[in-house]
Structures are given as C-alpha cells and as structure tokens.
Amino acid sequence: MIRLGVDVGGTFTDLILIHEETGQSWVHKVPSTPSDPSEAVIRGVTEICETAGIQPSEIDQFFHGTTVATNIVLEHNGANVGMITTEGFRDILHIARHKRPYNFSLYQDLPWQKYPLIARRHRLVVPERVSADGSVLIPLDEEKTREQVRKLKEAKVDAIAVCFMFSFKNPAHENRVKEIIQEEFPEAYLSVSNEILPQYREYERFSTVALNAFIGPKTSRYIKRLKDTLIEMGVDTGVHLMQSNGGIATAEVAVEKPISLLLSGPVAGLIGGIKAAKNSGFDNVITLDIGGTSADIGVAPNGEMRMRHLLDTRIGQYNAMVPMVDIDTIGAGGGSIAYVDEGGIFRVGPQSAGAAPGPACYNQGGTVPTSTDANVILGRIHPESRLAGSMQIVPELSYQAFDEHIASKLNMTTVDAAAGALKIMTHNMVNAIEMNSVRKGYDPRDFTLVAAGGAGPLFSCDIAEELNIPFVVVPPYPGITAAMGLLATDIAYEKVNTLWASLTHPDVPKIASVIERLETESIAALKADGIADDQIMLRRVCDCRYAGQGYELRVDAPDGEMNEEWVKEVIQRFHQVHEREYASQFPDQEVVAINVRVIGVGLVKSDKEQAFVNQPKENFSANAYPAYPVYFWIRDQLQKVKTPFINREDVPVGTTLSGPAVIQQKDSTTLLPPDCTARFDVYGNIVIDIRKKIEKKFEIFASISN
Structure with missing residues (x-):
C-alpha cells in the first residue's frame, strides 16, 4: 500500500510518501501558494511521485491537512452570507454574550461586531416558533419565507444560514425552509443548524452555523478543485481531510461541514508527535511544533488527545462550538521579532518577519532581528547551512540587525543580545506549556517532549531542562510531523x-x-x-x-x-x-x-510500524565532522564550545552521541547541548536524555543555597 500525507502551511506545503511493502519513505517540501493552495499540493504530489519513481495513480490513500478554512476566518475574507431566523432573534449574532474583551475600556471594537459574519441587512426573520419541548407555538409562514429568500437572492449573497430557536428539539421548520431555498435559490451554499449543530445555547449555535456558511463556498470550491485535479492525474482514491476533532473526513463530508476543518494542521502535528513518542516507548507526551510564526503546544496524557470545552472552542474571536482537540498556539517561531519596546523592555514576538521578507540573514530585505538570526549569531545555525535544503544565509546581516536594534539600545554585546532573545523566547514557551499542563493538573516531569517543526529541535532541550522533562524525542522528519500525523489517524x-x-x-x-x-x-x-x-x-x-x-x-x-x-x-x-x-x-x-x-x-490507518530505512555512512564517527564554535549555557554562564556539525542521514540506527553536537537535516536542525546524550532508534527518532543536565542544574542551585 502506498500512502501520501500532505499538510499545507503558511510558508511551505509538506509531503510524506510511504511505501509500506518496501518500508521506504520520501519527504518533500514546496512553497505554499496562498492564492490557490491546491497549486502547491498538485506540484508537491507530482514532484514526490517523480522522486519515488511511481505514478500518481499508484497512490492508495491520500490524506490532507489544510489551513484554508482557518485563514478565511482570520483574514475576514469569507462569503457574503444571508440568514433566515426566528422573528425577534435577528440580533443574536450582534449581542453575543455581552462579554467585553477589555472590561474598563469605553472605546473598543468587538471583533464579532466590527467584522460581522453576516451583515445586519442580510439577517432576515420569518414568523415561526418552536417551544423548548419541541411543540410548535407558531407555524412557519411559508409565503414570508419565500419572500425573504428572494430578497437574499436579489442581494446576491453566496450562502444562507438557517437558524431557528429550539430547532434541535424539532427541526421541521428548518427542514422546510431548506426545501424552499433549494426551490427559489438552488445555487446558494446552505448551512442549516439542525444539520451542523443540533445542540442548545442559542448564540454559540447561531455563531457556529454562520461561521460554517462564511467559510463554506471558498472551502468547498478548494476541495472540489483539488479532488477533480487529482482525479485527472489518476489519483482516484479520494481526498481525506483532517478535522479539528482529530479524525479524518472524506471530501464530500468536508464540503458539507467545512467548519470541522478549522484546526486541521495543528491537530495533525499533535497526532504525529504522539505516534513518534509511542514508537520510542513513551506514552505521556507534550508536543512542541515550532514553525516560522507560531508554536503549537499539545498535551496528551497516556497518548490520548484532550478535547477543549465546547464553550472555549473559538477561531479568532468567533465561537465555533464543534469538537476541537485542546491545542494552544503562541506567537513564537523562527521569524519572531526581537525588539526593545517604548518602556525599554527587551521582548521577542508575537510579531513575526514571516516568510517575506523573513529574518535578516535570509537576505530578502528583512532588517529586524529574529530568533533565527539569534541562532545564527550563537553558531547554532552554521553560515554554510542551507535552510530547507536550498536557502543560503548571510550571517553578517544577523549581526547588523541585533547591533542596531538591540545591543546598541541596551548597552550589551551582540552575542549577549542574541542569547537574551533566545532566553526570552524559551521562557515564553515554557510558560505556555505550564499553562497547558501544570495548571490543568499534569506534571511535566512525567511527560516526554516531542520536538517538531523546523525550529522545535533547536529549542527543545533548553525548554525540557526548564520544565525538568527527562527526555526529548525528535521525529525522523521534524519539519513535516503534521504530514506524518495525517497517516496515523482514522x-x-x-x-x-x-x-x-x-x-x-x-x-x-x-x-x-x-x-x-x-x-x-x-x-x-x-x-x-x-x-x-x-x-x-x-x-x-x-x-x-x-x-x-x-x-x-x-x-x-x-x-x-x-x-x-x-x-x-x-x-x-x-x-x-x-x-x-x-x-x-x-x-x-x-x-x-x-x-x-x-x-x-x-479504521483506515495502518497499524504496520515502519522501521526507519536510511543509508548511513560507513565507519561513522562524530569526530570526523568539522567542528565550529557554538554558544551554550554551562553552569549558568554563556560559554563558547567547539561543536561538531553532523548530517543526520549519515548516522546509523543504534548510534549514541554525547553532546555537544548540532545534527543537521533538510527540514530542521537539532541542538544537542553538553551533558546530554542522543540515541538514534530503529524508527528514526532521536531520543535525547537530558537527566544529567537537569541534575547538574540542581547541583548549582544547591551550591548557591549553601
């Protein structure tokens, strides 16, 4: 069986192809195409099939994670939506729950009012009423309903949301309105509450159904276009898409209920992290997926994903009362900008340099310092490294950015400024993990940290040390962990x-x-x-x-x-x-x-565990690789240590390395600090043991207290 996972991110589209009979796997990254994400997907599928020497028609399973629905919400560029609702309840979406983001501000923009999902002129009412026990108090006025539907058609709306009071107890009126809309305005995208969310809490239900209509037309067009193009290429296995609840849906179901796709990418990353840790013998998992802009944090006790409370499931400031895996996202990534604020405080993020212009060292016009530039200055990313396998960096631009924006303002050296930026960013992520673990009754010391994303393995050991987490697991391809997760679900x-x-x-x-x-x-x-x-x-x-x-x-x-x-x-x-x-x-x-x-x-996922197949270098020795100076925190002091830079694909399975070392690969870089050891297991994971480093930290604390 040949299985393909494709995850579309903001910067790159990641792919992994697994041939289960031979045990071979291939990974690939292509730049994302925000104007039409399917272009990058098709290009990636074509190129990875060429690399693997197979035809697209040989693919047996196609799994897809996408940020299309999420981006529509965050960018406020969804459909022009109309609503048919119960007379007297036109403004539920406007009133919401009377919650104010800033309690004491007299002047504030409420996001659901500033960027309404449905304009008030398109929220139309009809006489009807169902009681809380499901009995009909006021029959549906069908003639008025037809009149209102025609008004929405004249207004050229793209989608219609139908939301009546207590329709989850008796859906007859909503179902009749759906029939009338299909007769009068068949081209409109339909979102009917008893089909989307037959559940009580009127505001949350109205918001969820409106949100489904808001993202429906664009998302459904994207899915249909992708599916049709794949069929033309010979991929007729169907498209399966990751949902916010951690399960996979077929393209047909996703078209009808696109709101289920809102956390598609981050959830796949958590699933991929759980699988990697399980392969290495760890059940309690904290996943840390650090990309270019953000870090996704998930906690899975006993390898089980936790679900958010349905009143906490939001995208942006909009309530979406659909099942979502409990994942937190913070503004911390490779492009996070370091700056000194107006009060003279040194900060990092949440603003990001993004993919364009990106960090200063990319030499694409960026002039502000970022966490990637800090890693370059500290030697953790070598000047000869090629990010994502092709991008040549310019270290001088990193020094220039930190000198101008940080070091000169705070009267410190460039190296200290870069080290400070990484300390701040590490602290931000430690706080976020504590919020998602300690404050919810879980002790991080009982967990294993899975480092994912392009930047995750650079920060993972420092974060684990702060939280006293004894082990870190780095998957075979950290930068495409989400794509791997797509192949590990049902x-x-x-x-x-x-x-x-x-x-x-x-x-x-x-x-x-x-x-x-x-x-x-x-x-x-x-x-x-x-x-x-x-x-x-x-x-x-x-x-x-x-x-x-x-x-x-x-x-x-x-x-x-x-x-x-x-x-x-x-x-x-x-x-x-x-x-x-x-x-x-x-x-x-x-x-x-x-x-x-x-x-x-x-049950569609394969339970066949794949041993990692690589072609290691004969007579491998870490001492054979060139060593360069890298800065580490040793006994609470920033010290420069000569460190070998090793190619991951050269390392045989079963090898154990002692830190310090920098382990490079196409999609990520793993930092192995002093007093840590790394074991390369049969599944391709790097299992890093940092217990000795934690012990030495406590020895320092004990000597200070004495």
Whole structure:
C-alpha cells in the first residue's frame, strides 16, 4: 500500500510518501501558494511521485491537512452570507454574550461586531416558533419565507444560514425552509443548524452555523478543485481531510461541514508527535511544533488527545462550538521579532518577519532581528547551512540587525543580545506549556517532549531542562510531523443531540433511544464512505453537570447495554472527571446529562510500524565532522564550545552521541547541548536524555543555597 500525507502551511506545503511493502519513505517540501493552495499540493504530489519513481495513480490513500478554512476566518475574507431566523432573534449574532474583551475600556471594537459574519441587512426573520419541548407555538409562514429568500437572492449573497430557536428539539421548520431555498435559490451554499449543530445555547449555535456558511463556498470550491485535479492525474482514491476533532473526513463530508476543518494542521502535528513518542516507548507526551510564526503546544496524557470545552472552542474571536482537540498556539517561531519596546523592555514576538521578507540573514530585505538570526549569531545555525535544503544565509546581516536594534539600545554585546532573545523566547514557551499542563493538573516531569517543526529541535532541550522533562524525542522528519500525523489517524464523525435528562433519576429507555439513533446515523455515515462493518468502532460521550451548574464536562460513557448499571457508571465517571478538573466532587448532588454524543470511527490507518530505512555512512564517527564554535549555557554562564556539525542521514540506527553536537537535516536542525546524550532508534527518532543536565542544574542551585 502506498500512502501520501500532505499538510499545507503558511510558508511551505509538506509531503510524506510511504511505501509500506518496501518500508521506504520520501519527504518533500514546496512553497505554499496562498492564492490557490491546491497549486502547491498538485506540484508537491507530482514532484514526490517523480522522486519515488511511481505514478500518481499508484497512490492508495491520500490524506490532507489544510489551513484554508482557518485563514478565511482570520483574514475576514469569507462569503457574503444571508440568514433566515426566528422573528425577534435577528440580533443574536450582534449581542453575543455581552462579554467585553477589555472590561474598563469605553472605546473598543468587538471583533464579532466590527467584522460581522453576516451583515445586519442580510439577517432576515420569518414568523415561526418552536417551544423548548419541541411543540410548535407558531407555524412557519411559508409565503414570508419565500419572500425573504428572494430578497437574499436579489442581494446576491453566496450562502444562507438557517437558524431557528429550539430547532434541535424539532427541526421541521428548518427542514422546510431548506426545501424552499433549494426551490427559489438552488445555487446558494446552505448551512442549516439542525444539520451542523443540533445542540442548545442559542448564540454559540447561531455563531457556529454562520461561521460554517462564511467559510463554506471558498472551502468547498478548494476541495472540489483539488479532488477533480487529482482525479485527472489518476489519483482516484479520494481526498481525506483532517478535522479539528482529530479524525479524518472524506471530501464530500468536508464540503458539507467545512467548519470541522478549522484546526486541521495543528491537530495533525499533535497526532504525529504522539505516534513518534509511542514508537520510542513513551506514552505521556507534550508536543512542541515550532514553525516560522507560531508554536503549537499539545498535551496528551497516556497518548490520548484532550478535547477543549465546547464553550472555549473559538477561531479568532468567533465561537465555533464543534469538537476541537485542546491545542494552544503562541506567537513564537523562527521569524519572531526581537525588539526593545517604548518602556525599554527587551521582548521577542508575537510579531513575526514571516516568510517575506523573513529574518535578516535570509537576505530578502528583512532588517529586524529574529530568533533565527539569534541562532545564527550563537553558531547554532552554521553560515554554510542551507535552510530547507536550498536557502543560503548571510550571517553578517544577523549581526547588523541585533547591533542596531538591540545591543546598541541596551548597552550589551551582540552575542549577549542574541542569547537574551533566545532566553526570552524559551521562557515564553515554557510558560505556555505550564499553562497547558501544570495548571490543568499534569506534571511535566512525567511527560516526554516531542520536538517538531523546523525550529522545535533547536529549542527543545533548553525548554525540557526548564520544565525538568527527562527526555526529548525528535521525529525522523521534524519539519513535516503534521504530514506524518495525517497517516496515523482514522475517519471519525461525531453526532450530537441535546438530551437534558437526569441521570440520578433516569428515564433509561429515552436515553437509550437517543444514543441508538445517533449510533445508527454514525454507522450510516461511515458506510457511505465505503467503510466495512468490521472497520467501524463506536464511542459514546455524555456532557454532564451537577444540577444547577452552568457548564458541563465531557465524560466517556461505557459500551454495552444501556441500563441502570450503565447510567450509574456514567455518573461515577463524571464524579472522577469533575474531581480532576476542579479538585472536588459532590456524590450526593443530582447529575444531569445535557448532551449525548456518538463518535463513529472508521479504521483506515495502518497499524504496520515502519522501521526507519536510511543509508548511513560507513565507519561513522562524530569526530570526523568539522567542528565550529557554538554558544551554550554551562553552569549558568554563556560559554563558547567547539561543536561538531553532523548530517543526520549519515548516522546509523543504534548510534549514541554525547553532546555537544548540532545534527543537521533538510527540514530542521537539532541542538544537542553538553551533558546530554542522543540515541538514534530503529524508527528514526532521536531520543535525547537530558537527566544529567537537569541534575547538574540542581547541583548549582544547591551550591548557591549553601
């Protein structure tokens, strides 16, 4: 079987091709094409197939991660959207939850008002009303509905969102409006709330459905164009796209519900990091994926991805109440700009030099200092290095940028300024990891740090030392970890329904009937994608809370027959989750299930683990490589140490290296500090042991305290 993973980033499009029968793999990077991301994908597919000596038609599985949907939201360039909603609820999207980003500012732009997903003139109402129990209070006025749809057609909107009150209890009115729109305005992209999010909380539901309509036309056109072009090339296996929930969706499902793609790329990076760590024998994982602009941080206890609370799932400032893996992103990357602010404080990021003009050393017009320039000054990126395999750097420009913007202003040497910039950036990432681990009840000392992205392996050992993390795992191709993650997941769809039923005093047949219906829908969706019965797996989830609480927690429910014992087990699991989240539980309180969910999983990923195939250099010796001066922090002092620069592809599997060393490859550079050892395992991972370095740090602290 030949499997291809393609991840589209802001700067590069990454590809990995695996031939499972031979155990061979190929990686490739091409510049992204923001105006039409499919151009870079097609070019990358063509070139990697040529390199591997295969025809595109030989590809058996095609997996894709994309930032298209996310970029539409962040750049505010989505569709011209209209809305049909219940009379009296036209301004829910404007009012939102009355939350103000800045509590004491009299003059502030609320993002959902400054950049509305749907202009007020296009939010039209019709007479209809369904009660909270699903009964019809006011019948749908079909004639008025046709009139409003015609107005939206005259206004030349691209998409229409349909959102009625309590339609998750009774979708009849929304379904009839959908039929009318298809009769009157069939070319409009449709986003209907009972199909997108049949769940309570009116603002979040309205926002999610509007957001789906906002990104729908552009995203669906991109997916269809990519799919058609691949078919012309002979790739008829279908396009499978990474979703925010960590599962894969077919192109057809992604076209109908593009909002599920909003965290496509970062989630694939977390999955790739989990797989790399698992191959090396580590279960508890913290992934750090550092690119050119940002760093994505994920925490996976026992190798399991955590899901965000549905009221915290946002893109930009817009609520998107769809399942999302819990990943934090901060402005820290290779292009992060170092500067002295107006108060004289030395800062790094979140502003970035981006890909153009990029860091000063790129010699593409950039004049401000960046973290990449700091690594050049400290010798961690050698002047003869070619970034991404082809870009020649100019170190003199890095020195000039730090001299002019940092060193001269703070009366320090250029080297100290560069070291300070990396210290600040490291501290920012340490804080972000602590926010995502320690403050959520996890001890980083029990985890392994996976260094991904082009810049991740440069910072990973320093970050691990600060957090007392004993091991760092660097995957075979750190810069394309997200593309690798695409090949390590399955098709997954999540069906949800608002239940609002007591578990303490349960109506078991009612609960069972709703879950069974969701299971039937999940199985039907997977079979429509061609998944066989023996490849289908179902998971049940209940969103529970104590009676009187305002927010619920996500609880995995057991398999098997749904009876009173099953309900008692759900209650017990909820108490445990509440204890974990809030350090307290209340066994005597009534427990309510607000929503029930069924996650249908279609098993498509390969469980065949691939040993790393490389052609190492005969009689390999680290001492045979040229050594250059590199700055390291040793016993809390910045010291210059002669360090060998080693090509990763030359190192045989099973080799152990002692630091210091710099390990170079096309897509990344790994920094191995003094007092650390690196082992190259059979899966191509570099497993770095930094326990000795941590011990020496504590020895320094002990000597100071004495």
